[in-house]
Amino acid sequence: MSTRIPFLKGHGTENDFVIVPDPENTVELSPAAVAALCDRRAGIGGDGLLHVVRSAAHPEAKGMAAEAEWFMDYRNGDGSIAEMCGNGVRVFARYLQRAGHAAEGDLAIATRGGVKTVHISKDGDITVGMGKALLPEGDVRVSVGERSWPARNVNMGNPHAVAFVEDLEHAGDLLSPPPFSPATAYPDGVNVEFVVDRGPGHVAMRVHERGSGETRSCGTGACAVAVAAARRDGADPAVTGTPVTYTVDVPGGTLVITERPGGQIEMTGPAVIVAEGEIDAEWLDDTAAA
Numbered sequence: 001m002s003t004r005i006p007f008l009k010g011h012g013t014e015n016d017f018v019i020v021p022d023p024e025n026t027v028e029l030s031p032a033a034v035a036a037l038c039d040r041r042a043g044i045g046g047d048g049l050l051h052v053v054r055s056a057a058h059p060e061a062k063g064m065a066a067e068a069e070w071f072m073d074y075r076n077g078d079g080s081i082a083e084m085c086g087n088g089v090r091v092f093a094r095y096l097q098r099a100g101h102a103a104e105g106d107l108a109i110a111t112r113g114g115v116k117t118v119h120i121s122k123d124g125d126i127t128v129g130m131g132k133a134l135l136p137e138g139d140v141r142v143s144v145g146e147r148s149w150p151a152r153n154v155n156m157g158n159p160h161a162v163a164f165v166e167d168l169e170h171a172g173d174l175l176s177p178p179p180f181s182p183a184t185a186y187p188d189g190v191n192v193e194f195v196v197d198r199g200p201g202h203v204a205m206r207v208h209e210r211g212s213g214e215t216r217s218c219g220t221g222a223c224a225v226a227v228a229a230a231r232r233d234g235a236d237p238a239v240t241g242t243p244v245t246y247t248v249d250v251p252g253g254t255l256v257i258t259e260r261p262g263g264q265i266e267m268t269g270p271a272v273i274v275a276e277g278e279i280d281a282e283w284l285d286d287t288a289a290a
């Protein structure tokens with residue numbers, strides 16, 4: 001009988017993930033293996049994969065082990081690596097709670113974007129301290145078909161281009177990455193958000209994620225959108241000393257983003273585990289090798 005690898009499936013505002021608990025980092029997850037697992041027809045299906053490893057057991061996270069016991073080794077659905085995943089880190093925390101590795105309250109999680117603190121609350125939502133946004137200077141444009149828009153360049157550990165549009169339908173089918181200019185703006189690719197206003201402090205977005213395609217939510221993207229909207233609206237907590245909160249509707253739900261006067265951004269939203277099972281290791285090896 002072939003070896004079985006435990007997995008779970010979870011989502012945060014319908015940004016969905018295959019979760020592979022692997023405390024001692026013994027499961028080899030090549031890019032091809034991750035893409036096979038995230039395949040929605042031939043695999044389990046997911047926008048990305050959360051490899052759950054003890055920080056001390058992962059070469060990229062050893063240095064964070066004193067601060068955070070667990071490392072979120074996040075991968076995009078195409079197998080590529082990203083610095084950070086805002087919905088993923090909440091789902092990661094939910095898994096740790098379910099597995100008995102964490103209780104309600106605060107928990108530090110190591111990510112490639114540094115150590116993040118999540119708060120698991122009684123009401124079921126999970127808040128994550130996302131750190132500060134960087135707003136690199138430079139004009140960027142993104143386009144879809146004949147239309148193009150100026151985009152705000154926001155870095156949440158990973159790169160985002162935020163475009164305010166008149167109608168979310170103008171983003172089209174988002175089956176391929178929206179072109180951007182100048183072509184040198186994002187040498188490692190970019191996540192692109194299309195945003196419309198819904199009311200004061202309230203916006204809605206669609207996103208094309210680097211390495212995953214259009215997803216029903218993106219946590220880092222929602223934070224980038226909230227910061228871009230705040231600056232557009234003339235709100236900067238560093239100047240006023242007052243926190244600024246935006247509600248961001250995504251196709252899969254709603255996220256609430258608050259930027260504090262020190263620049264720290266907090267994101268609150270749901271995180272759900274929906275299933276668990278076992279992966280056939282022989283299938284995974286064969287598929288990844290094909």
Ligand SMILES: N[C@@H](CCC[C@H](N)C(=O)O)C(=O)O
Nearest residue numbers: 082085086087158218219220
């Ligand atoms: N869905 C995530 C972002 C995942 C990484 C992104 N695709 C990238 O390549 O930067 C989120 O919730 O933040």
